[in-house]
Amino acid sequence: MxxxxxxxxxxxxxxxxxxxxxxxxxxxxxxxxxxxxxxxxxxxxxxxxxxxxxxxxxxxxxxxxxxxxxxxxxxxxxxxxxxxxxxxxxxxxxxxxxxxxxxxxxxxxxxxxxxxxxxxxxxxxxxxxxxxxxxxxxxxxxxxxxxxxxxxxxxxxxxIMGVRRFNPVTNTETEHRFLSSAEHLFFRGWQLGSDSVVQVPNNVSNHLTTGLLKYFHTTGRFASAINLFEKLRSQNVEVSSLLAKVLFLGNEEVQGVRVLYQALKETPMDYVMLDTQAEFLLKKAQASSTAQQKEERLKMALGCADRSTIAAPSEFGTWARLAQIYVTMEDWENALTILNSCPMFTYQDKDAPIMPEPKDVYLPTLPETRLDEIDSEPESRFSEQVDPSLLNLRAAGYRGTFKQAYAILTEMTAKIGWDQLLKIRSNVFVMEDEYRTEKQDSATLAPPAKRNPSIDGLRGTPEPPTNGDQSDIEEDGDENASEKDHADSTAPTLTNGNNGVSGVEKPEHAIDPGEVKADAIKSDPENVRRQSGPLSSHPVANEPTQSSTTDEHLSRLNNKRLCERWLDSLFMVLYEDLRVYTIWRTQMAQYRAQSMQYKKSAEEWEILGSLAERLQHLDEAVEAYRACLALRFSPKALSGVLRVFEKQKNTRETVASVIRLVTWQYRWYSEFSPELLYTIRTLIEDEGAVKVRSIIQATSLPQNVLDLTHHYAALCHTFRSSGTDG
Known part of the structure; x- marks a missing residue:
């Protein structure tokens, strides 16, 4: 090559x-x-x-x-x-x-x-x-x-412009060197940091372990993985969680369960092992054949996940896993409550080179990567017009914890619908309008404050607030904001073009915890501690009490939580996604009813496909991606279609998509993509190397293009993957 x-x-x-x-x-x-x-x-x-x-x-x-x-x-x-x-x-x-x-x-x-x-x-x-x-x-x-x-x-x-990407491990010799160095430096891996969803790196949650697991997942070298982690487990029992993960990947589930069982007897509060157990049980529950079996496994998963949140309350992954289990159990209120309790972290992107403005850029093309549909992509891509409303969808830019939390929210929406989600939201969280009403009632019914001569002497005689009083300014600002939000909520609803059912209604704002605290301080500083207890956003601080007059007036709110500001923002972003999606599907239905062609640019179709996939409407996503590919080549659209082909076990279409993606990658100086290598490996495991090679060769594309994909198949043979010859 x-x-x-x-x-x-x-x-x-x-x-x-x-x-x-x-x-x-x-x-x-x-x-x-x-x-x-x-x-x-x-x-x-x-x-x-x-x-x-x-x-x-x-x-x-x-x-x-x-x-x-x-x-x-x-x-x-x-x-x-x-x-x-x-x-x-x-x-x-x-x-x-x-x-x-x-x-x-x-x-x-x-x-x-x-x-x-x-x-x-x-x-x-x-x-x-x-x-x-x-x-x-x-x-x-x-x-x-x-x-x-x-x-x-x-x-x-x-x-990053101008990056050549090579495969760092091309045979068993280089693999031995890689694993040997990883074993030597394993317990220093926490120094490298961790993914943005991990708050505190440790021996089993860091960039080194993430890279090792990705390598084993890509190549299927589970025997090497088990050998490595068995040796490391003898030095530290924490490594049992990694050993169990590769055993599960290698279909050694019984042995994996035994490893976790033995390890948890030694360290019963290891949150990574508890989370690994919960993840395994959740997958088993989702694959269960009977409702009773599913329920039993979910109960076990719930116990493990709940315990992992106690062991690591500041980690996002433990809370997210618990929320996923509640979603699978269809316990929507608890799912929303737990999602609200997730600790969110600022996304830390990968280190990227910061270079001065170049004098010139030369990006050559090898003859081996020449393919007409790919070569025409750059010119047409930058001349397309895009609707501004599609460019401003904030959810497309979510990364890290916010992306995962948004995925849980969209999964709930896909299962129960937007209207039902809003009802559950109003049942779980204190909404702004009811908080304002309750606060006004409390102010009306509150008894006069007790006078104390010594306090009056220090604070001065109470007087009516003057025109410039700061508290009045803040109250006015809050009221104006509330009026603005109310005006926004009166926006017209849109009918879904698919089935003509419920419209997309803009959600009301939930009350912010900081605002409650500020109001409490202004109203009565002495009662801040007592008032903040029942209204705390954390689920464990939700026991209702009536130890004061103020608590009695807030009794209706005692069974509700305060919605975190970031989650309230996610609801608004989800509303915007649903609004744009509904407009698209409505217009599509109208054009089809009139036998007219619905026209969008390739870039717009790509964005709509990503939007539909984000909202978990896979059929509509494939429809948009195909419309994009009909206009020009798009690796993002083709990757989206490929994911569906893989789920459908459509071998020929999967191979055809992989060939084009491998060629595009090579065109931009990348001879290595772990995901594409994984796709080829799983195809060979399912269909056999001879059949996959035959399908590749039977494709009516230039031989130099086919050789690029044959190179991936040859890697699987080098690593002796299941299904390869010999």
């Missing part, structure tokens, strides 16, 4: 990309950015004239300075770049980040000449590169290759 083409980003000022990388080291928090490769080119006609070009890369063997120097050496023989006839490479610098020691490992190559290796710390000072540092760097480079790999949709590829 030929290597992907080499993109070139030209510098305006010599070495400015290296300086920018050095300056950004202090701000890195995750695994670090992709490796930077800087080349110094000399004009063959004018030796004094030099210019700097660079590109990024992942998946290159970073186990030693020699392997990185070898990569630079391969670039000197590359004849694909546009300036090959007039320039030659005289120097190269390879920069690879070590996230363990927070150092940038660098290899400087002079052509012809010597190789110098060193590392740079956060202050830009040089240090000596040792063997231990290279071991750390190698492991980080493999984890980055999986972390920065594209899932097939092209979203990751478009984030």
């Amino acid at each position: 030929p290597a992907p083409a080499v993109p070139e980003i030209s510098e305006d000022v010599l070495h400015e990309s290296i300086d920018a990388r050095t300056e950004s080291l202090i701000a890195l928090r995750e695994l670090g950015p992709p490796d930077l490769v800087h080349l110094l080119k000399q004009n063959l006609r004018n030796a004094v004239r030099q210019n700097g070009v660079y590109h990024h890369v992942t998946g290159v063997d970073a186990s030693s300075s020699a392997s990185l120097a070898a990569y630079i050496n391969t670039l000197t023989y590359n004849k694909e770049h546009g300036q090959a006839a007039t320039h030659k490479i005289v120097e190269g610098l390879y920069c690879c980040y070590n996230a363990f020691s927070r150092l940038d490992m660098r290899v400087h190559v002079t052509i012809p000449g010597t190789v110098e290796s060193y590392c740079v710390d956060e202050r830009g000072e040089k240090r000596k590169a040792t063997d231990e540092l290279w071991l750390e760097t190698y492991l980080c480079s493999v984890l980055r290759a999986y972390s920065y790999a594209d899932d097939g949709s092209g979203d990751t590829i478009r984030k």
